[in-house]
Amino acid sequence: MAYPIQRMSIRDLLAKIPCNNLILPALQREFVWGSRDITKLFDSLLQEYPINTLMFWETSNLPAQPIGFYKFLDPDFTVGNPNVFFNTGACPPAQTYNVVIDGQQRITSIYVGICGSYKTAKAKNKSELHIRLDKKCSASYMVYDFQFLSPSQLSSKSKAGEVWCKVKDVYNPGFNLVRTINALGLVGNVWAEETLTKLFTLFDNKDVINYYCINGKKTLDDVLDIFVRTNSGGYTLTKGDLLLSAMTVNWSTNVPTVSARKYVEDIIDDVKGLGYKIDKDWVLKCFVMLADEPLNLNVISFMSSKVCNTIYHNKEEVRKSIYKAFDLVSNWKLLEKGLTTKLAIIPIVYFIYIQKLYSTAILLTNSQKRNYESMRRFVFHSIINNLFEASTDNTLKDVRSIINKFSPSNDFDYSAIEKNISQLKITKSDYPTILGIRKQQAFPILNILYAIAIENGLSTFSLSTGSTYEVDHIHPKKSFEPASLSTASFKTTNDEIMAKDGATYDTIVNLELLDSSTNKSKNKSTLVSWFKGMNNSTKYKTMSNHFYDKTISIDFSDFGSFINARKVKLEKVLDLL
Numbered sequence: 001m002a003y004p005i006q007r008m009s010i011r012d013l014l015a016k017i018p019c020n021n022l023i024l025p026a027l028q029r030e031f032v033w034g035s036r037d038i039t040k041l042f043d044s045l046l047q048e049y050p051i052n053t054l055m056f057w058e059t060s061n062l063p064a065q066p067i068g069f070y071k072f073l074d075p076d077f078t079v080g081n082p083n084v085f086f087n088t089g090a091c092p093p094a095q096t097y098n099v100v101i102d103g104q105q106r107i108t109s110i111y112v113g114i115c116g117s118y119k120t121a122k123a124k125n126k127s128e129l130h131i132r133l134d135k136k137c138s139a140s141y142m143v144y145d146f147q148f149l150s151p152s153q154l155s156s157k158s159k160a161g162e163v164w165c166k167v168k169d170v171y172n173p174g175f176n177l178v179r180t181i182n183a184l185g186l187v188g189n190v191w192a193e194e195t196l197t198k199l200f201t202l203f204d205n206k207d208v209i210n211y212y213c214i215n216g217k218k219t220l221d222d223v224l225d226i227f228v229r230t231n232s233g234g235y236t237l238t239k240g241d242l243l244l245s246a247m248t249v250n251w252s253t254n255v256p257t258v259s260a261r262k263y264v265e266d267i268i269d270d271v272k273g274l275g276y277k278i279d280k281d282w283v284l285k286c287f288v289m290l291a292d293e294p295l296n297l298n299v300i301s302f303m304s305s306k307v308c309n310t311i312y313h314n315k316e317e318v319r320k321s322i323y324k325a326f327d328l329v330s331n332w333k334l335l336e337k338g339l340t341t342k343l344a345i346i347p348i349v350y351f352i353y354i355q356k357l358y359s360t361a362i363l364l365t366n367s368q369k370r371n372y373e374s375m376r377r378f379v380f381h382s383i384i385n386n387l388f389e390a391s392t393d394n395t396l397k398d399v400r401s402i403i404n405k406f407s408p409s410n411d412f413d414y415s416a417i418e419k420n421i422s423q424l425k426i427t428k429s430d431y432p433t434i435l436g437i438r439k440q441q442a443f444p445i446l447n448i449l450y451a452i453a454i455e456n457g458l459s460t461f462s463l464s465t466g467s468t469y470e471v472d473h474i475h476p477k478k479s480f481e482p483a484s485l486s487t488a489s490f491k492t493t494n495d496e497i498m499a500k501d502g503a504t505y506d507t508i509v510n511l512e513l514l515d516s517s518t519n520k521s522k523n524k525s526t527l528v529s530w531f532k533g534m535n536n537s538t539k540y541k542t543m544s545n546h547f548y549d550k551t552i553s554i555d556f557s558d559f560g561s562f563i564n565a566r567k568v569k570l571e572k573v574l575d576l577l
Contacts (some may be wrong), residue, residue, distance in 0.1 A: 003212045010203045017072045022098050026068040031108045035118050038109040039146035046144045054103035054211035060096045062088040075116025114171045118148045125150040133192040134163040274326045275465025295393040320358035325349040332376045333463040338447030344382035347399045374414035380448050381424045435508045446513050461545040468516040476524045480505045495560035509563045512546045527554045
């Protein structure tokens with residue numbers, strides 16, 4: 001169903017607020033625009049700039065919705081004042097309401113600027129929106145000078161010879177344009193006459209406010225999906241942002257010492273400190289996993305007392321579980337760029353949480369070594385096999401169910417998960433496919449290979465979340481260009497075939513990880529010329545760290561032999577997965 005853009009005047013829009021025809025869902029964030037944001041909006045309106053399309057949900061069934069609703073703020077706005085709750089239980093069943101899905105900040109700004117006032121918590125007097133008429137705005141980013149002025153500020157400006165007019169007076173139905181120009185002594189001032197005329201006609205212009213009216217949708221979740229897909233202007237919200245607001249409403253009933261939003265932001269910062277990036281959507285997905293709730297992110301889940309109470313009453317345990325899971329990832333030497341799916345970490349968080357291991361070392365102590373290795377295996381196999389590429393919620397649900405059936409030994413039983421989710425399994429028959437992955441997708445695989453080798457003492461290569469690593473062609477790409485190949489000589493037919501097949505050079509068997517500075521210094525050097533600057537100790541260490549066979553020549557003429565020998569070493573690492 002197509003939703004055509006509709007239009008209305010500012011006066012028609014504001015008329016919907018006092019009668020509660022226009023209301024706000026409780027998942028909307030609070031009004032956060034400051035006085036400068038409001039004045040810039042009015043300047044844009046007067047310059048006839050588009051202010052983005054509003055989105056309303058038309059419904060007559062508010063009592064059936066799983067969330068609450070709010071009236072708009074009192075137009076005499078003081079920073080910090082809350083919205084007033086709207087009693088949906090008293091709603092006439094046949095009355096139609098327009099729920100604001102997108103546009104709260106703009107609508108409230110227009111409402112405050114025209115019908116009310118703006119006051120900071122520390123200010124003594126309220127300020128009303130005025131427009132200067134005797135000259136243009138001096139600020140480079142505005143043409144029309146709108147300012148919130150208190151009576152004393154207005155008096156000072158008037159004594160300085162400035163001419164200001166209250167916007168609320170111009171909006172008043174009894175406003176007389178000619179009489180006002182005369183009273184202000186601005187007759188003949190073309191700028192003043194044109195500006196006041198534009199403002200006067202702005203309020204009743206039927207084309208100023210553009211909006212979509214979503215109807216035919218029974219649930220707020222359906223409408224939010226539309227909003228998330230279409231929202232692209234200004235601060236782009238995800239569904240996670242909206243659902244976090246929904247959670248905040250229920251969370252507040254616990255009289256918290258920290259808001260739900262701040263709590264989630266702190267978790268994100270915790271993980272960032274370990275070198276990894278997660279977002280609100282990931283954290284909220286983690287919350288419903290821990291609360292044993294359905295894994296699709298919807299309003300019902302986040303307005304439910306179960307999710308809110310589970311997380312609120314266990315907030316420190318939850319926060320520690322998430323931190324501990326990413327602490328493990330760091331110890332596994334898995335880098336941010338190698339962790340291609342953060343969803344694989346959610347089952348690890350779940351296991352740590354239900355087994356109360358968030359205060360345990362969970363590293364290589366004897367009692368936890370099996371857990372450490374099994375959880376790592378789950379994450380590494382999930383990445384290699386793209387386990388969470390599709391059917392994310394079903395996969396997480398299945399893994400959660402299996403974890404809940406683990407034996408009383410409290411071990412993370414990877415074999416039980418693999419038995420039920422066959423996609424995780426890696427056999428020797430999969431090795432050619434894994435080692436045949438090309439450079440563009442190679443980083444996570446190489447990261448895992450190096451991490452396993454380091455763990456098992458096969459490499460002393462350094463992998464640190466504080467460094468930057470790049471995928472490098474061992475034998476450089478330029479060696480495989482037609483001009484280079486035409487002059488190259490190879491020791492065997494196999495060496496020549498593999499060098500000229502157009503694919504092998506760009507796969508895992510000819511790729512390595514180097515820190516960015518080393519990769520830059522190596523540049524396009526041949527392997528032989530790169531090694532010339534190394535002493536024997538460094539040379540052998542480099543060969544060992546990057547899975548070269550020390551018995552095979554690194555000369556390009558032995559390309560096939562070099563690759564085949566390196567393939568054997570890499571397969572031995574895969575055996576350890």
